[in-house]
Amino acid sequence: MTTARVVVGGAVFDRGRLLAARRSAPPELAGRWELPGGKVEPGESAEQALVRELREELGVEVRPLERIGGEWPLRPPYVLQVWTARLLSGEARPLQDHDELRWLTPERVDEVDWLDQDRPAVAAAARLLAGAPAGPDAPAGRCEPRSRR
């Protein structure tokens, strides 16, 4: 049996909005929107990987807050786990893997064509951002709905 490898996605919050990133590659995913992130490397925690990936891909510094409950299969052996994160500094730019970024308020989160595997986590993130309970799989603690920088 192959061990699952984790891809960590970040539900990045800033001033009441969620960051969405449009993939530019590979061809089968290009044009669809995701929670930016990437593969967790050996010896790294998911939070460390998220901080590294968002620095590389978007040029921002974030602080991971908490994991959104659940895990979603990607192409084997990868599974997607999602963490909420607060934007600490930098202005997000599509430096790598993406060709467009958008900051979405919770009401407008459905405006973009999310990858199917991201949709449950995006819905949970939008509920957290709106200050509502995130459902049965929600993390026990509350996530700060709005960042204060």
Ligand SMILES: Nc1nc2c([nH]c(=O)n2[C@H]2C[C@H](O)[C@@H](COP(=O)(O)OP(=O)(O)OP(=O)(O)O)O2)c(=O)[nH]1
């Ligand atoms: N980052 C990210 N990847 C996702 C999401 N949903 C989803 O299906 N994927 C897929 C796309 C890729 O096949 C894989 C992650 O690859 P990646 O290209 O973002 O990761 P990486 O930066 O570590 O990749 P690499 O260039 O080092 O190979 O997971 C998501 O929400 N975030």
